[in-house]
Every structure is written in C-alpha cells, then in structure tokens.
Amino acid sequence: MPEIERRITQAEAIREALAQAMEEDERVIVIGEGVPDPKGIFGTTTGLQQRFGKARVFDSPLSENGITGICVGAAISGMRPVMVHQRIDFALLAMDQIVNNAAKWHYMFAGQVKVPLVIRVIIGRGWGPGPQHAQSLQALFAHIPGLKVVMPTSGYDAKGMLLAAIRDDNPVIFIEHRWLQDIADHVPEAPYIVPLDQALICRPGQHVTLAAFSYMTVEARLAAEALAEHGIEVEVVDARSVRPLDMSTIVESVRRTGTLIVADTAWKTGGIAGEVIAGVAETAFSALKRPPLRICLPDIPAPTSPHLTRGYYPDALYLARAIAAHLGRSIPDAELADRLFRTTPHDVPQREFRGPF
Amino acid sequence: MTTFSLFRSMLRIRRIEEAIAERYGAQEMRCPVHLSIGQEAVAVGVCAALQPQDGVFGGHRAHAHYLAKGGDLTAMLAEIYGLENGCCRGVGGSMHIIDLAAGFLGAVPIVGATIPLAVGAAWAAKLRNEDKVIVVFFGDGTFEEGVVHESINFAVLHRLPVLFVCENNLYACYTRLSERQPDRPIHAIAAAHGCRIFTAEGDDVEAVHAASRMAVADLRAGGAPVFLECSTYRWREHCGPNQDDHLGYRPSGELAKWESTCPVSRLASTLSSSPEGARLVAAAEAEIAGEIASAFAAALASPVPQPADLPGYLYA
Ligand SMILES: Cc1ncc(C[n+]2csc(CCOP(=O)(O)OP(=O)(O)O)c2C)c(N)n1
Ligand SMILES: [Mg+2]
Numbered sequence: 001m002p003e004i005e006r007r008i009t010q011a012e013a014i015r016e017a018l019a020q021a022m023e024e025d026e027r028v029i030v031i032g033e034g035v036p037d038p039k040g041i042f043g044t045t046t047g048l049q050q051r052f053g054k055a056r057v058f059d060s061p062l063s064e065n066g067i068t069g070i071c072v073g074a075a076i077s078g079m080r081p082v083m084v085h086q087r088i089d090f091a092l093l094a095m096d097q098i099v100n101n102a103a104k105w106h107y108m109f110a111g112q113v114k115v116p117l118v119i120r121v122i123i124g125r126g127w128g129p130g131p132q133h134a135q136s137l138q139a140l141f142a143h144i145p146g147l148k149v150v151m152p153t154s155g156y157d158a159k160g161m162l163l164a165a166i167r168d169d170n171p172v173i174f175i176e177h178r179w180l181q182d183i184a185d186h187v188p189e190a191p192y193i194v195p196l197d198q199a200l201i202c203r204p205g206q207h208v209t210l211a212a213f214s215y216m217t218v219e220a221r222l223a224a225e226a227l228a229e230h231g232i233e234v235e236v237v238d239a240r241s242v243r244p245l246d247m248s249t250i251v252e253s254v255r256r257t258g259t260l261i262v263a264d265t266a267w268k269t270g271g272i273a274g275e276v277i278a279g280v281a282e283t284a285f286s287a288l289k290r291p292p293l294r295i296c297l298p299d300i301p302a303p304t305s306p307h308l309t310r311g312y313y314p315d316a317l318y319l320a321r322a323i324a325a326h327l328g329r330s331i332p333d334a335e336l337a338d339r340l341f342r343t344t345p346h347d348v349p350q351r352e353f354r355g356p357f
Numbered sequence: 358m359t360t361f362s363l364f365r366s367m368l369r370i371r372r373i374e375e376a377i378a379e380r381y382g383a384q385e386m387r388c389p390v391h392l393s394i395g396q397e398a399v400a401v402g403v404c405a406a407l408q409p410q411d412g413v414f415g416g417h418r419a420h421a422h423y424l425a426k427g428g429d430l431t432a433m434l435a436e437i438y439g440l441e442n443g444c445c446r447g448v449g450g451s452m453h454i455i456d457l458a459a460g461f462l463g464a465v466p467i468v469g470a471t472i473p474l475a476v477g478a479a480w481a482a483k484l485r486n487e488d489k490v491i492v493v494f495f496g497d498g499t500f501e502e503g504v505v506h507e508s509i510n511f512a513v514l515h516r517l518p519v520l521f522v523c524e525n526n527l528y529a530c531y532t533r534l535s536e537r538q539p540d541r542p543i544h545a546i547a548a549a550h551g552c553r554i555f556t557a558e559g560d561d562v563e564a565v566h567a568a569s570r571m572a573v574a575d576l577r578a579g580g581a582p583v584f585l586e587c588s589t590y591r592w593r594e595h596c597g598p599n600q601d602d603h604l605g606y607r608p609s610g611e612l613a614k615w616e617s618t619c620p621v622s623r624l625a626s627t628l629s630s631s632p633e634g635a636r637l638v639a640a641a642e643a644e645i646a647g648e649i650a651s652a653f654a655a656a657l658a659s660p661v662p663q664p665a666d667l668p669g670y671l672y673a
Pocket of ligand 2: 496497498524525526527528529530
C-alpha cells in the first residue's frame, strides 16, 4: 500500500528529527534557553523533556558563550549536543566559542578530536523585531573554516538535514527561518538523511537561474510561477547549504540558462550572494550572457516600524519585477502586481502559501 | 520625594502599561512589548533618588524605567506605534527606547547589553569629573550573562559611580530562577565582586527609594559601586499584553500572592485612609487618565517615518 502523503509543519518536522536522533543515539542531548518551556522554541522542542527526561533535555541559563563552550567540551568528551538559540542574534554572544574553539578544535590538534555539535539558530523577517532580533548572519558563520552552515527551506529538508547534522562529526550551524516553521510539507515519518552539501533544483527553467537561500526560496518560487505565465522560465535553485556551497549544481544551471540571479535573506555587502556569483564567475564566466544580479537586503539593519520595513524585505513581486527587468522583458506591471498581490500585510508570512516545495 | 509623588509616579506607569495592553490587540503596535506591570515600585523608587543629570540604562522591559526617569510619554507611545515622532523615529519600537534630554540613555533587548555601557558611562563621568551617577536596570536572568560579571569587576576595580539594580522577578521568560541558578542570593555574588549591597522588597516603593537614596548618596561621595537587588514579580506574560498563568509555568497562587501586595493599590489604600488623601488619589487617577488619552492622541497624530531616511542614521 503506498504511504499516504503525510504533511506536517516544519516545526513538527524538526521536533520529529530531534526525537528520532535522541532515540537512535543516546549521546544526543538537547539544550537551549526555553527548550522545555510551554512555548518549546516555536513548538520545535515541545514534549521532548517529558519524553527523554531531564538528563537529556535541558533548559539553559542566559549564558550563551559559556553554554556553547560547555557543549563543545561535552562534544569532545563523547556527547552529541544540539543547542538552540531562539534568535540567531543571541549566538553572537557565543562567537568566541563557536569561532575559536568549535570550528578549530579538530584542526588545531591535527584531527585528533572531533566536535559533533549542532547549533540551531532562528532567523526571521518582519513584525517588529528590529535591529537586534532580525539579522540574517549566515555569511558571518560561513566565513569560518571548520564550520558547516546550512539553511533548509522545506520541512522535508529540515528534518533530513537536521538528522544529517546531528550524525555529522563536525560543528554545524543549522539556520531555520521563522516564516518557514508553520508551513506544512510532505515529511516521511521514518528517519532519513538529506546531505549537508547539496543544492536542490526545485523548479526547472531554461531562461534564468535563481539561486535562493532559505525563505527567499518561497518568494522565488512564487515569482517563478508568475513569470512563467509571461514566458519566462526561471530555474529556482534552493541552495540549502551555505558552507560548503554546492557550486556545481549552480554552475551547471547557469551553463544552461546563461543568467544568474541570487536571492538571499541577508545584507548584500560581504554576503553569501556575492560568494555564489564569485564562484560562477571563476568557473563559468563565459557561460554568463549578462551580468549577474544580487537581490538582498539593503545595507542597513532591520528597522522595527512596519512603515520602515515596507520595501526592506524583497518579496515575490520585487523578485519578479527585478528578474523581468534584468532580462530586458517588459511585462505590464499591473499584471505582475495583480498576480502576486498579497492578502496578508507585508510583515507577516504568506499564510496561504503551503508549498509543496 | 513624598510618598504621594512616589505613588503617583507608579500609578501613572501602571495605567500607561494597561493602556498599551488594552490597545495592543489592534495589531497597530507591531513590535514585541515587555510590560512592567507589577514591577513599578523598583523603577520609581530608584529613579526618584536621581538627579536630572544622572543617567539610566534599561533592557527589554524598560517602559517603567524610561517613564520613571522622565522620558517623554508621547515619544514612547509613538515609538511603539512605529511613527516618526517616536523616540527613535520607528527604528526601534518598544524594545529600543531612549530620551537623552531626560537622562534615559538607552534600552535594547539583547540581555546584558547595556550593563557594560552603564559602567562605561560611569567611567566617563569619573574621568570627566562630572557629578553624575549611572543606573542600570536588569533582571535575574540577565545576571547569568558573563558580561555582567566582567562589567561589575571593572566598575569595582575603578570605583565607578554606578548603581546596578537587579529586578529579581523569579523568572526569565518561562523558566524559574531555581532552574537556572543554584540556591544562593544573587546579591551575594555582587558582594563577592566587591559591590556595596542593598536589598529591598520590590513591591515597597518607599523601601526601594530609601535604599536608593543611600546608594546614590554613597556613590556621589565616591563610594564603591552599589548593587541593589529587589524582589518583584511580573504580572503579565513575558512578552505581550496578556495574562499567561494558564500555561502552568508558575505555581498556582504565586501570582495572586504578589497581586495581594500590589505596590500601587497598597499605597493607594494607605493614602486613601484620610478624606484628603482619598481626594488626591482620585484626582491623580483622573489627571493620569487625561494625560494618557492625550498622549495616545498626540502619538497617533504623528506622521509615518520614511524608509528613505534610514541610511542617514547608519553612520555619524
Ligand atoms: C543574549 C540574549 N539571550 C536571550 C535573549 C532572549 N530573552 C529576552 S528576555 C529574556 C529573559 C530575561 O530575563 P530577566 O533578565 O530575568 O528579565 P525579565 O524578563 O524577567 O524582566 C530572554 C532569555 C535575549 N534577548 N538576549
Ligand atoms: Mg526575571
């Protein structure tokens, strides 16, 4: 009998991955500020302490740097900790332990010691978090040799990549997006792995390669659907990993389309979008028919007011307009605007969007 | 500072926070808010001991501190509404408030972030021979951050005019103190750092005020940094306008116990025991209601901020 397609939210998929990892390996422990509390990190850790006990599922004092170092110490001593920060901004307090210790412990002792540590961090956009609670810092982590950095988009990938990250013997920064956590998706129940270094072509197309990170993949797919009605076939590549970047999937796509656009959730300067473009320019410069394009946040911290965030975060309509303009195609703007009109305010997720990915 | 003016200042903060809570559901204040309801006595008792030139820093739960130091109400409300006349023109929202004219030097939501800044401000005051005391408010949870201890150590080492005020409300979000720290007083750690220690029942505004006056006088006279720990309680949810006792993270009856020692209503009934006092309390209620209504109206009359202005704020 074929399995009935099971649909659960990404938050549930993450919780399931954590539970299955704890079931299959008793060295796995879960710790973070709020992990066992009634909100359970947006539902991703709800019930885990009841199920696995207080000896494996922990709340944490507000001590990000110390706890990270403590987890590194536990990881080099036989445990496999999974830490979580409700916002990526809080991990900044732990940069010393992440960058100086976690990322280098294996290297600086010439491979004698492994650091099997997962640090879950959550990014987001909109609805008032402001300058210190809404940063997309993937490039900061991706700059560091010794770290693996991933940003799954679908619930399917979130589960498979979290299981892969927990089984991996290296420190993995696992970046989740708040706007993806409530989206339901097909997620098989049995444990499975999605590799930490492979991009996914989630919509084929011959005219332009649109490499997107995390939540931008959702907006990219909406833009691609709208543009398809005007004869522009966008190949949407969900990058999925940031370090290592799967450049070969992106380069192959660009060889087919000749055009590269990168959509990232972060600022432009020093960001990962520029890294993708550099990689393509280095290996497939002659495949490019026109200059590449980055679609990122403006180079200013996120403001809080909804009047100020309007236009700060590129959405599907912004992407569609930018892609059409970049290809020199004129599409009546009213048609795009009509097609991609949002029924929700700009600063909350497109709740009507339910995948599939 | 008279008992009545301490009372009035608390009542004003209580009513402002309640007014924010009441309007929050309309989804026009689109930023997280951490209300001070239940904790007013700490902010008021401490700030009443300060001079206008003294400086105050806060954290994520800073409305009471801002208001008690004399921060502009309309500018705070406009900020929460994300409007141009807000105290940071909509860039910050409730978690980022500032009123330099009032000596409220800034509040931000990364926990612990303002504690070293307060020490730095006190250091600058000392280096510049300014008659200035700096206060920083923070919670029991914030005390767990390493930077707090690094900062206190430096402050004591250099004998800086800084008052650390720890509002111990027993919780950080939904996690009880006993799940985060061993069973020993927070202020004992500060004492070991070399701070002079005061403690006060945080629902007794006169006790907080008396301790703060001594602390501030000491600091002005060149004494060691002071650490004031106040026991207090957050009545509403950690973040947002609602009650959240139904979630079950606090023992049943705990909130009721603290409500029964409400700093505002206890003082109201003491003051109301004389007819003259009762008249003053009623008059204060009416004046405050009027002030709040006009502040909301003034805040909402603000123009909206323009995204084009944002890049101009990035560099000096
Ligand atoms: C560095 C950092 N870690 C975590 C958080 C999330 N956070 C916001 S408030 C808070 C609890 C603070 O507790 P406490 O200091 O006791 O203040 P209270 O909320 O009780 O007033 C936490 C964990 C944060 N803002 N910054
Ligand atoms: Mg607290």
